[in-house]
Amino acid sequence: MPVHEITHPLVKHKLGILRQQSLSTRSFRQVTAELAALLTYEATSDLALEDYQVQTWAGPAPAQRIKGKKVTVVPILRAGIGMLDGVLELIPSARVSVVGVYRNEETLQPVAYFEKLAHGLNERLALVVDPMLATGGSMLATIEMLKKAGCKQIRALVLVAAPEGVRRVEQEHPDVTIYTAGVDQGLNEDGYIVPGLGDAGDKIFGTK
Ligand SMILES: O=P(O)(O)OC[C@H]1O[C@H](OP(=O)(O)OP(=O)(O)O)[C@H](O)[C@@H]1O
Numbered sequence: 015m016p017v018h019e020i021t022h023p024l025v026k027h028k029l030g031i032l033r034q035q036s037l038s039t040r041s042f043r044q045v046t047a048e049l050a051a052l053l054t055y056e057a058t059s060d061l062a063l064e065d066y067q068v069q070t071w072a073g074p075a076p077a078q079r080i081k082g083k084k085v086t087v088v089p090i091l092r093a094g095i096g097m098l099d100g101v102l103e104l105i106p107s108a109r110v111s112v113v114g115v116y117r118n119e120e121t122l123q124p125v126a127y128f129e130k131l132a133h134g135l136n137e138r139l140a141l142v143v144d145p146m147l148a149t150g151g152s153m154l155a156t157i158e159m160l161k162k163a164g165c166k167q168i169r170a171l172v173l174v175a176a177p178e179g180v181r182r183v184e185q186e187h188p189d190v191t192i193y194t195a196g197v198d199q200g201l202n203e204d205g206y207i208v209p210g211l212g213d214a215g216d217k218i219f220g221t222k
């Protein structure tokens with residue numbers, strides 16, 4: 015199932031807040047980080063566990079820990095930075111692989127301009143974070159970058175997805191699961207998601 019729309023009440027509640035046109039920059043950032051943490055919770059719900067013994071105040075007791083899975087978080091510049099802290103709150107030891115991709119405003123084609131990936135990607139789960147999956151071009155460019163570097167397990171965490179972008183990821187990378195707070199109606203003539211969030215990068219950085 016390549017797209018996983020999260021229906022948890024907290025997620026839907028926070029997504030509604032994020033859509034409010036009058037939301038301040040500060041609150042937009044805060045809620046973006048909270049949603050990123052909730053998406054991370056869902057996207058890691060099937061990680062394998064192993065048993066071990068922990069020394070407690072009452073002597074040894076059985077416990078469980080995540081089995082050998084290393085994680086890299088991959089924020090797509092710029093807007094993905096807004097989700098980074100939310101992911102790291104739950105997985106503080108994750109390595110961060112920063113990818114710079116913007117989409118040309120006229121052609122809507124992705125332009126890759128930065129790549130600094132963590133080592134050992136072939137044994138890491140990559141959690142790619144970007145608030146918006148619109149045409150899917152930026153996500154596809156990032157997935158291709160990661161696969162070229164040897165990454166074998168990739169999950170995409172996006173706050174809002176357009177059906178057009180979901181379809182492209184499903185068709186071209188059926189092994190990549192998308193976790194999202196909402197799949198919206200579609201794209202307008204400028205390639206913006208409707209109703210979406212507007213320009214997520216500008217809202218997070220307060221640049222408009
Ligand atoms: O699915 P797509 O059609 O590729 O569109 C989605 C991309 O567009 C936005 O970034 P933008 O290019 O505005 O860059 P920014 O984050 O630097 O503002 C958004 O954060 C995604 O990366």
Ligand SMILES: O=c1cc[nH]c(=O)[nH]1
Nearest residue numbers: 148206207212213214
């Ligand atoms: O709706 C959209 C589409 C691309 N980028 C955004 O920030 N918003």
Ligand SMILES: [Mg+2]
Nearest residue numbers: 213214215216
């Ligand atoms: Mg932008």
